[in-house]
Amino acid sequence: MKRIAILLALAGIFVSQGASAQTLKTVKDRGILNCGSNGTLAGFGLPDAQGKWTGLDVDVCRAVAAAIFNDATKVKFVALTAKDRFTALQSGEVDLLVRNTTWTSSRDTSLGLNFTGVDYYDGQGFLVRKSLKVNSALELGEASVCVQQGTTTELNLADYFRAHNMKLKTVTFATANEAVKAYDAGRCDSYTSDASALYGERLRLANSNDHIVLPEIISKEPLGPAVRHGDDQWFDIVKWVLFAMINAEEAGVTSKNVDEMLKSTNPDVKRLLGTEGSYGEQLGLTKDWAVRIVKLVGNYGEVFDRNVGMGSPLKIERGLNKLWNKGGLQYAPPVR
């Protein structure tokens, strides 16, 4: 199955040109946005029993669709595993990849991708059983650790144990699902992944209260959307959709008050919502692009809260993901 998927994706590379320069036009002609998403990670990308996708990454895709079509439902989500995700984007199977993907230099340069920004500042952590009585990742020497394949996690894990002179037994699985299942069955002492994912996975374990996330964060994991190299217009659109969501939060524009805000006299708000200037057209979109995003999907704070924050079962603190003026790292360049 997986090999077939890879081969099909490879065939895409042979087809001339593909969707290199005209992504916006292709998406508009098709009438739907193809978005590579996780599919198994609560809080970031997960379809529910009715097939409705929810998650922070999913909402970024919806925001792009809202900006283009004025309809946040015109997205086809393609569930990708960590190891197949880049091939799917390279070959044009998806228009953008928003799948809790860490921005690294080699991915940005040698895979033919461009990361457009950071929708979640994360870091790698460890999940262990309480019964092991481990209080720190530094006590995990000689432990077996279950990990998902094709992730920065796999590399950080090896680095961390090497740097601290600890021995390690990794058991590598193709998907997070299988890795977590093996951890739950006792195959490993610990499961490692991005800390945000650990909270989500913990909820799915048989007795979630028997497991804790260790305090150490062993890496920087800036997660963000990625697009193909070579289409600057599309790159700009995806980049500015996320910036618009962050700017909207900063300006206090929410999905509830956006209609009133159209009457605002604040120049920042007027430029963002398109009542002044033509910043949307410059992107190749419409004047009210940001209004569509906020109205149909929400600002960054709303999206965070509903998917991973206090309004969700995960209850993750904003932490690094607070706005820059509230002590966090989320900062968007101004619309002007």
Next chain:
Amino acid sequence: MSIDLPAGDRPAKVAFYNDPKVRSVAYQVALCIVIGVLVYGAASNAIDNLEKAHIASGFGFWHNTAGFDISQTLISYSNLSTYGRAFWVGLLNTLLVAGLGIVFATILGFVVGIARLSTNFLVSKAATGYVETIRNIPLLLQLLFWYNAVLKALPSLRESIVIPGGIFLNNRGLFLPAPIFKNGFLFVLIAFVIGVVVSVGFSVWARKRQERTGQQAPVFLTTLALVVGLPAIVLVAAGVPLEFAYPEAGRFNITGGLEVVPEFAALLFGLSIYTAAFIAEVVRAGITSVSRGQTEAAYSLGLLPGPTLRLVVVPQAMRVIIPPLTSQYLNLLKNSSLAVAIGYPDLVQVFTGTVLNQTGQALEVVAITMAVYLSISLFTSLAMNIYNSRFALVER
């Protein structure tokens, strides 16, 4: 061949483009050119597109540091090794599971295939049930079942099953004492080789003598004495140059000693059981293809059922069995790539999994992997064809 015809009656000289020989050659050449152009076009287009998209290409990644760990390595490997080294680790893991799988599947398959033809009701029905159940369930499902069955059934580390002699069994795997060979062990190996060579010679001599005189020699006992007894005597004489590293229970894991990981056990078990069901059917077909008259003739000559099967039926059945058996072996080899589902680090899991993802060089990695599977499969077929030619019916 030339026939002299009177001038004027000679057939008009055929134009070269109407000559069937020239035509057929021309068609072949044209086809080759078309295929060549297509391949060239696809390749140069792919290279162009890769360059345009700024995707790295070439095989330079082979010597880069891999940076990840692998749970089962037959050769020394650490996260500082290269991608090339990771490839060899994966390949050897594939060969290990496929090689052992072929051996177990063949033994089990022959036993079940013959059992299905047994006159004993219980034995034949049990074999039928086995074959029909296993053959009709997808292998991937079976592998997941065995993996989870193995993991769930085994106790945790602290409640390990301890077998006297330093053997531990738990959901992390099976841990055995690892032999450490010291200097004098070479003599034991030499004795073993001598034992094997001499016993092969002895059995050839015994067979020839039996053909000539009808006298039987105790081949089995002699072989046992030579292959097991001789090295044992040398082992004791050399002062037992052998030690064992016993596994020890640590805080999280059992360390030291030989380790058989559950992923390997589940994959080997699943592949062997599954392929054995198909081999059983191949064997049954082969045996039923030998006419009943052969068995009756053997019985009337006074042969017992055992020797009849071994000396008369099976050698003839092998002619029918070997060709489909080869394709079952190839199936097993290729099916071993399902390891990816249960976390066994075979070639596909390590190389087209992690290495492909880390380097992003899908074309190169997939091409190498396909070439490797193709070579192993062709080599297996070649070996089986040579074996087959020894059994094939010699037409007189």
